Amino acid sequence: MGNLIWTIAGSDAGGGAGIQADIKAAQSFGVHACSVITALTAQNSMGVEEINGVAIKVIESQLDALEQDVQPKVIKIGMLANEQQVEFIANTLKRYKTTWQTPPVVVYDPVAVASSGDSLTEEDILPAIKTHLLPQVDVITPNTQETQILTGVYLIGPSAVQDAAKAFNELGVPTVLIKGGHWDYPKGYCIDYGAHQGEEYWLGNKAINTPHSHGTGCSFASSVAANLAKDYPLKDAFILAKAYINQGLKHATRFGQGIGPVAHCGFPHDINDYPEVIEADSWLGQELDLEMGSEQVSARDFAKIETRNLGIYPVVDSVDWIERCLKAGIKTIQLRIKDSSDADLEEKIATAITLGKKYDARLFINDYWQLAIKHGAYGIHLGQEDISVANLAEIKQAGIRLGVSTHGFYEMLRAHNYRPSYLAFGAIYPTTTKDMTGQIQGLEKLKHFVPLMHDYPVVAIGGIDLNRAEEVAKTGVGSIAVVRAITEAADPEAAIVELESVLK
CATH class of the missing domain: 3.40.1190.20 (Ribokinase)
Structure with a gap:
């Protein structure tokens, strides 16, 4: 029990x-x-x-x-x-x-x-x-x-x-x-x-x-x-x-x-x-004379985001979806391309960053921090494992915002060491877009996480659709990250409007 x-x-x-x-x-x-x-x-x-x-x-x-x-x-x-x-x-x-x-x-x-x-x-x-x-x-x-x-x-x-x-x-x-x-x-x-x-x-x-x-x-x-x-x-x-x-x-x-x-x-x-x-x-x-586990170059106090309420935050895998969401009024968005061997990877990242600037949006690049720096991205999103290998000092020096994934309270405190620009917390519900076995956090943990991390913009992520968005919003999060709720919607533009209204 x-x-x-x-x-x-x-x-x-x-x-x-x-x-x-x-x-x-x-x-x-x-x-x-x-x-x-x-x-x-x-x-x-x-x-x-x-x-x-x-x-x-x-x-x-x-x-x-x-x-x-x-x-x-x-x-x-x-x-x-x-x-x-x-x-x-x-x-x-x-x-x-x-x-x-x-x-x-x-x-x-x-x-x-x-x-x-x-x-x-x-x-x-x-x-x-x-x-x-x-x-x-x-x-x-x-x-x-x-x-x-x-x-x-x-x-x-x-x-x-x-x-x-x-x-x-x-x-x-x-x-x-x-x-x-x-x-x-x-x-x-x-x-x-x-x-x-x-x-x-x-x-x-x-x-x-x-x-x-x-x-x-x-x-x-x-x-x-x-x-x-x-x-x-x-x-x-x-x-x-x-x-x-x-x-x-x-x-x-x-x-x-x-x-x-x-x-x-x-x-x-x-x-x-x-x-x-x-x-x-x-x-x-x-x-304590602890051994370094990697060649990590650390930094803290990353560039701030002008608001704690990032709104609906689509995480998409193509430039086409970036442009479609930005045209629909989205102001925070992430490009997550899983295939690092993609021959057009740099071109796609550069195009997405250009679109973000065109629509005056907060566009984050997932993982590829060197390319994000090279092309002047608004922000970079890293997972817990990426913190240990990325050159955080270089990211900070470039003035680029840093978002970090957290799965539970230990990872929350670890991310807090670096004072990033925002914290993402999840997965709130099971999701088909990523294997989150053993890492489902649920609403109860989210309700505790939000007041603890009130100095940061907080993003809830994982398995959130329109039916679940309202109960997630009640926890006080300033942003909800979504994937299928938009990309698999019959009318993505209408889904964006509905999701934004729930968060507001």
Whole structure:
């Protein structure tokens, strides 16, 4: 069930961590959390006084009741109080993974030490975790201390963080998200690391100085679990969980006489709460000594567009369609020719650019940035993969506007690094013009994307026709990119008028 997770964890009498934090975090992302309680902790804002482990029979009865009724896509594991609980939960997860029609994704927050510094588990629990539990875990979310305890790798630098992730892989965990809240490297910054399916993700922001951080680990892992349950890709679940914690730390206050809990404030809609996606050529990337993945030449702060409302934005593959749309009054348009071996490619691009100038339109060339510069295009549109190989400094120097495709929140933040002229977000719906398997964003994500990126002209793209345009326009986007809605219309000129009226 996509809007439901299970959390198997301890109860915090003070309400700041454990099951209580898990439920609040999941609800902030619109996900319902069912709970299986493993321990009743007697704790408050000043510390943990007692841990009362729940009997295996009681845990089993909770799990059986849930399994009969609601099988989730994601199960989040928190505190397990003793070796017997670890072995039981591990065996239960193994059964779920082999007997359920859809095996659950298991997210594990290896709760060993509370934010207050109190130990939350028995010392002899570690061998059982490594031997039995970790092989059933899909995503682990340790802090630096928990990473060092479980892997034996001391995190003295970025390469050690990567080594620790590999150590977790060898212990049977395929996806690793290491939280850097206690790392302080570079000094004054919080750096988080993710490794997933052969890709690495580094996120960073200035450290948020507050003593009130109780429950951050539980809330982070539950945020990841909630977004994975909604079929968000791991990199988006990672970045949203990080933004959620940053937001919560900024709003955290004291309850009681000791450490206050992280605040639960709903979906993070302030871009200032989001971390930076760290790339090798950035300041943080250089501090971390990250290897350059390409010969990329970077730049930022590209030429502005005079309006945030670009209107209906046809993406077409021929000069004839360029001219027909411009004659019909279109003011923003893109030429996308997929065949780079086209013998007349340069001539077509040059002709399209001339037409754009003739009709005083914002004409963007897809991909072919060298030719766009050569012939003085208004703008260039690049995909995420193209950012890594294009000479962005040359594009900026030419004064040409830059539009960038984004598919989700991680790519949104990566594109934001360059401060382009506009951002395109999609695919909103399935489309036949391009294989977007696994990248369908939907209206819900678009509704979050628009307020986050309010400083940019925002373009919604992917599978949008006249029937869908109205609901897309209600999100507040300033532009809707269309392909078949015009090129396959019985009367393209009439379709343009109808689409423009919906957006206005």
